Amino acid sequence: MIPQLPLLDLIDSEEGAGLRRIFHEKRLESGSLLRAPNGEDQVFIVRSGRIRVYFATPEQELSLGYLTATDMFSTHSRALLQATQATELLVARRDVLERQLGRYPALQATIVRVLAMVLSQAMTLIEDLAFHPVKRRIARYLLRSAARHKIPVAVDSLILVELSMEEIAALLGTTRQTASTELNAMIHAGGIARQGRRHIRICDPERLYLWAGADHPAGI
Structure with missing residues (x-):
């Protein structure tokens, strides 16, 4: 019986040696696109770093989500895949990996979790574009x-903002300039404030909920 370890722990363990052999390592520099050779259908696991999943036209880019350590995804989709920081991957052919799914429950759990994340973000993006202004x-x-970070929505709570303004704009289906303008307007209105480069401080929770059109995080 294969133990139900976290995926990367399993791959690095003695019990996961057979699984580890079907993967090869791949490193991407920040900004590099992940492309499968000759259109080969590959599956990859993020060992470290971050991969952006997005669609792009010459005029606009829309992000579906970001993959981080232990996340798994496939090159066989219409989405583009880009490293947003130095990234290490474990890569395998999809048909070879599929034959291992029954033996390793951690693979199945990771696939379900990541698909749910991408689907949720896609639904959020569709809803935002159809119904909600940028603010x-x-x-x-x-x-x-x-x-997501279990931060209470209260006065002086600090919200960790992991993405750059450009990345946030692509995730929300707008431009960097528009997102920056609206965020600054929210700051000047007194609802929120910048706290360093990676945090937003909540100044007025009720106003933040009002801007979001919800009275509870479950409503967003």
Whole structure:
């Protein structure tokens, strides 16, 4: 019986030696695109770093989500895959990996978790583009970030903002300039404040909820 270890721990363990042999390591510099050779259908696991999953046209880019350590994804999709920082991957052919799914429950659990994350972000993006102005999208993003990191929505709470303004804009389906303008307007209105480079401080929780069009994070 294969133990149900976290995926990377399993791959690095003695019990996961057979699974480890079907992968090869790949390193990407920040900004590099991940491309499978000759259109080969590959599956990869992020060992470290971050991969952006997105669509792009000459005029606009839309992000579906970001993959970090232990996340798994496939090159066989229409989405583009880009390292947003130095990234290490474990890569395998999809058909070879599929034959291992029954033996390793950790593979199945990771696939389900990542697919749920990407689907959730896609649904959020569709809803935002169809129904919400940019200010509301930003407020909803901040409340989701607070909920993800278990930060209470209260006066002086600090929300960790892991993405750059350009990355946030692509995630919310707008331009960097528009996102920056709306965020600054929210700051000047007194609802939030910058706290260093990576945090937003909540000054007025009720106003933040009002901007988001919700009275609770579950509503966003």
